[in-house]
Structure formats: structure tokens, C-alpha cells
Amino acid sequence: MEYRRTTVRDMRRSNRSVILTDIYRDGPLSRQELSVRTSLSAASVSNLVTEMIAEGIVEEAGSVESEGGRPRVLLRVAPGFRYVVGAEVGETLVRVELFDLALKVVATVDRPIDAPEPEVVVRHVLEGLASVLSTSGVPADRVLGLGVAVFGIVDANAVVHAQTLGWDGVPLGRMLAEGTDIPILVDNGANTLGQAEMWFGAGRGATDAVVALVGSGVGAALVAGGSSYRGTRSSAGEWGHTTIMYGGRECRCGAKGCLEAYVGAEDVLDRYREAGGAELTATDEEAAFAELLVAAETSEPAATIMADTIGYLSAGFANLVNLVNPERIVLGGWAGLLLGERYLPRLREEVGRHALRQPYSQVSIVLCELGRDAVALGAATLPILRLLRDGGVLPSARVLT
CATH class of the missing domain: 3.30.420.40 (ATPase, nucleotide binding domain)
Known part of the structure; x- marks a missing residue:
């Protein structure tokens, strides 16, 4: 095996990366704070920050008072750099x-x-x-x-x-x-x-999390030890194609009984039609799904379909709780948000019925904070x-x- 020696240039770029990432993710920060957070010397931080300010990627963003000394200048990534x-x-x-x-x-x-x-x-x-x-x-x-x-x-x-x-x-x-x-x-x-929610939204601060996307399709982003888990060839997170019912409904992927075939918006609407529910007036999928949620308040067929959907989704979440032991599950995607806004307390309760008590006691289930454009x-x-x-x-x- 051929080994590549780490050069001074490599170290410099690595240190710049650490400083720039801290400023971007948690800034504005002072030079003093950066030195403490990165364990780099004050001189190294000062030199690299000066370099990045000259390049235009970092800029000063005001100051804060310090105890017994001059105000500390705060730094941020320049929004208009690129x-x-x-x-x-x-x-x-x-x-x-x-x-x-x-x-x-x-x-x-x-x-x-x-x-x-x-x-x-x-x-x-x-x-x-x-x-x-x-x-x-x-x-x-x-x-x-x-x-x-x-x-x-x-x-x-x-x-x-x-x-x-x-x-x-x-x-x-x-x-x-x-x-x-x-x-x-x-x-x-x-x-x-998942990356957006972990950086700026409901996943912020968690080191082991699942960000679930429920729309027409169903998927998940897995975060372990603060890093995205992708698997051997980047296919980890195909949660929607885990089997929730042996020999069940045919999924779009060709398999039977996939979670997506029961909680994906397209399939929820199909199940409602197959159950003989009243015709929905909306032709757009998102509008029809929202209409079905409203209908569930007064229509027994719609209420049954939504209750089943929450049941299937809770079983899918319980599988995640038992399998990967996350500290947080974030529910997102346009259909996920519509479901969560109405049924989140029921969903949490149902997950508790399916999951093992110990890992369930360690997880919080929350909604995506960044909205449908996340x-x-x-x-x-x-x-x-x-x-x-x-x-x-x-x-x-x-x-x-």
C-alpha cells in the first residue's frame, strides 16, 4: 500500500477547514472562542483568520464585551462571498x-x-x-x-x-x-x-439521529456519531423499502409490503380509493392528501385510512428506534409535516407501543423545523x-x- 505524507499545506488547509466550519455552523465567533473550540494556538487562529478575511470569505460582524479587556471582534462567513x-x-x-x-x-x-x-x-x-x-x-x-x-x-x-x-x-x-x-x-x-435539519433545524445538537422524509416516496437520513451514515455504497437510509407487512401491498419498487406502500402519499390516497371513500375534489396529489386529512375528521373511511397510516408509520419508527437507537427522530417531507401537524402526539404514543421500552425512553420524536422547502x-x-x-x-x- 502506498502512503501519502501529510504536508504543511495539507495541515494548513485542514486547520482552515476546522476554523471555517466552526464559524459557519456556530458563528459569529471571536478569535478567542475559535482558539478554545479548535485547540489551535491563538497565533495560528489569528494568522488563518487574517488570511481568510483578505480573501473575502470571512468578515467581521460586530463585537462583544469581554471581561477586563478590549471588546472581542466577532467573525462570520461573508454571505455575499459566493x-x-x-x-x-x-x-x-x-x-x-x-x-x-x-x-x-x-x-x-x-x-x-x-x-x-x-x-x-x-x-x-x-x-x-x-x-x-x-x-x-x-x-x-x-x-x-x-x-x-x-x-x-x-x-x-x-x-x-x-x-x-x-x-x-x-x-x-x-x-x-x-x-x-x-x-x-x-x-x-x-x-x-437530513443535512439541512442537522445543521440548522430540529436535528441541531444531536449526534445520533434519523431524519425521515415522507412525501410521495419515503426515505431517511441516518446520522451516527455526528456523521452521516451512508453504508457500503451510499444506499443506507432506504427506510421506505423495508418490509412492514410480509406479502402485503405491491410497492412501486416491485417488492411487496414496503413501508412506502402504506405511508407514501400516493399509496395512502390509493388505499383510500380502494376502500371506497368519497371522491376527493383535488386533482393535485398534495392538495388531495390535505383534503383527505380534513375529511378524516368527519368521514369514517378517511378516518380509518389515516389511523392505519399512523399505525404503519409508528411501526416504521419503532423499527428505527429498536435498530439504530437514535436520540432523535425528525419527521419531515411535505406529507410528513401534514401528518405530524395533526397526529404527532398519537404517533409518539403508537411508537411507544411498538418499540422496546429502554430505547424508546431515550428518543424524542419531533417535526422538521425548516418547512417544506428544506x-x-x-x-x-x-x-x-x-x-x-x-x-x-x-x-x-x-x-x-
């Missing part, structure tokens, strides 16, 4: 959003799609990218990267395997890179939601994460893995 774009690819909609580095939305565009065919998705993402840049007046060379959140498994080469949609080894990263010079990063939507927001963190890992060195590769 911009990032996040795209959420759904089954009926592609959302593209432009953010500054403080993740403040600068421009947004939604593009409805009839079917998520790869070529259609690529066209809409690229058109959405052009639209947000044109609307905002931000030049392409000021954009750090385009993060794209998709369904399915994304391998190290930005190739997507989405069995439920018939995507078998789709080179999505390469296809997108053919239409733009902006660096491309691609990840599973549950993972991007998947696109999480996608936008992908180029930011790369920037932080590289210590503020700007990327050059067009498709980043």
Missing part, C-alpha cells in the same frame, strides 16, 4: 433556488413536470438554474455549485439508481454538467433534508459542505462527488 443553488427533483415538480452563503433565498423558480424522465429533469433543472441567475443578476462565475436532490440511490460518480421510477444507472451529474460550467453535486433528497435548502448545502471541507478553496471540478 452563491449556491439547490434543486429539488420531485415526481411532479422541480424546484430551483438560489441562496447566498447565509442560505437566504435570493431567487426561486418552480417548474411542474408530468413525468420525471431523466432528460425532462435535466432540462427543467438547467432552465431553472438559468432563470434564478437571470432574475437575480448573479453571474454564473459567482456560484459555488449546483446541489441537486433526487430520489433513489446516488453513487460516488453522481449516477442515480431510482428503481421506483425506472432510473437504472442514470448519469445525472454528467448530463447536467453538459449544460453548465457550474460545479454539480447530486445526492438523495432524504440525505439533503430539501432544496439541503441540496444547496452540498457545495457549501465541499467549500468548508476544502478550507475555503474554491472548487474547479464540474461534477463533484
Whole structure:
């Protein structure tokens, strides 16, 4: 095996990464606080901060009083140093959003799609990218990267395997890179939601957590020891395709009895129709799901379907509690939020009936704090994460893995 020696340049970049990450995730922070948090000497912190201020990536953000000395200057990552774009690819909609580095939305565009065919998705993402840049007046060379959140498994080469949609080894990263010079990063939507919630939302402060996404499909991001757990080939977190009922309903993936076939919004609506429930007036999936939730207050068929849905979801959560022992489960996704807003206390109670008492006593079940747009927001963190890992060195590769 060939070993690569660590150089002074490597150490410097690593130290920059540690400082920049702390400033970004927990800032504004003073130089003194950074020295304590990173265990780097005051001189090293001062030199590296001065360097990053000169580059424009870090800026001063006011000061705070200190005990018996001069006020301490606070530091933050400069919001306008560069911009990032996040795209959420759904089954009926592609959302593209432009953010500054403080993740403040600068421009947004939604593009409805009839079917998520790869070529259609690529066209809409690229058109959405052009639209947000044109609307905002931000030049392409000021954009750090385009993060794209998709369904399915994304391998190290930005190739997507989405069995439920018939995507078998789709080179999505390469296809997108053919239409733009902006660096491309691609990840599973549950993972991007998870990263956003762990950084800025309901997962903040937890070291072992599950962020569950419930929409048309179902997935989860697993966090162990403060780091994302991806498995051998990045397919960990396909929670929606764990078996909840042997020989049960056929799932879109082709298997029978998957959790997604019972709690995914499309399948919940299908179960309601199969049960002979009154016809829903809404034709849009999200609107129809919201209508079903309202109907459950007065309609027995709707109430039965929603009670069953909460039961299946609670069993799925209990499996996570027993299997991975998280300290926190965060429920997100548009359908997950709609369910949680009405049924969270019942869901917690039901999970307690299915899970082992000891691990259940150690877990809290909460709702996503960042709202329904958190998947696109999480996608936008992908180029930011790369920037932080590289210590503020700007990327050059067009498709980043």
C-alpha cells in the first residue's frame, strides 16, 4: 500500500477547514472562542483568520464585551462571498433556488413536470438554474455549485439508481454538467433534508439521529456519531423499502409490503380509493392528501385510512428506534409535516407501543423545523459542505462527488 505524507499545506488547509466550519455552523465567533473550540494556538487562529478575511470569505460582524479587556471582534462567513443553488427533483415538480452563503433565498423558480424522465429533469433543472441567475443578476462565475436532490440511490460518480421510477444507472451529474460550467453535486433528497435539519433545524445538537422524509416516496437520513451514515455504497437510509407487512401491498419498487406502500402519499390516497371513500375534489396529489386529512375528521373511511397510516408509520419508527437507537427522530417531507401537524402526539404514543421500552425512553420524536422547502435548502448545502471541507478553496471540478 502506498502512503501519502501529510504536508504543511495539507495541515494548513485542514486547520482552515476546522476554523471555517466552526464559524459557519456556530458563528459569529471571536478569535478567542475559535482558539478554545479548535485547540489551535491563538497565533495560528489569528494568522488563518487574517488570511481568510483578505480573501473575502470571512468578515467581521460586530463585537462583544469581554471581561477586563478590549471588546472581542466577532467573525462570520461573508454571505455575499459566493452563491449556491439547490434543486429539488420531485415526481411532479422541480424546484430551483438560489441562496447566498447565509442560505437566504435570493431567487426561486418552480417548474411542474408530468413525468420525471431523466432528460425532462435535466432540462427543467438547467432552465431553472438559468432563470434564478437571470432574475437575480448573479453571474454564473459567482456560484459555488449546483446541489441537486433526487430520489433513489446516488453513487460516488453522481449516477442515480431510482428503481421506483425506472432510473437504472442514470448519469445525472454528467448530463447536467453538459449544460453548465457550474460545479454539480447530486445526492438523495432524504440525505439533503437530513443535512439541512442537522445543521440548522430540529436535528441541531444531536449526534445520533434519523431524519425521515415522507412525501410521495419515503426515505431517511441516518446520522451516527455526528456523521452521516451512508453504508457500503451510499444506499443506507432506504427506510421506505423495508418490509412492514410480509406479502402485503405491491410497492412501486416491485417488492411487496414496503413501508412506502402504506405511508407514501400516493399509496395512502390509493388505499383510500380502494376502500371506497368519497371522491376527493383535488386533482393535485398534495392538495388531495390535505383534503383527505380534513375529511378524516368527519368521514369514517378517511378516518380509518389515516389511523392505519399512523399505525404503519409508528411501526416504521419503532423499527428505527429498536435498530439504530437514535436520540432523535425528525419527521419531515411535505406529507410528513401534514401528518405530524395533526397526529404527532398519537404517533409518539403508537411508537411507544411498538418499540422496546429502554430505547424508546431515550428518543424524542419531533417535526422538521425548516418547512417544506428544506430539501432544496439541503441540496444547496452540498457545495457549501465541499467549500468548508476544502478550507475555503474554491472548487474547479464540474461534477463533484
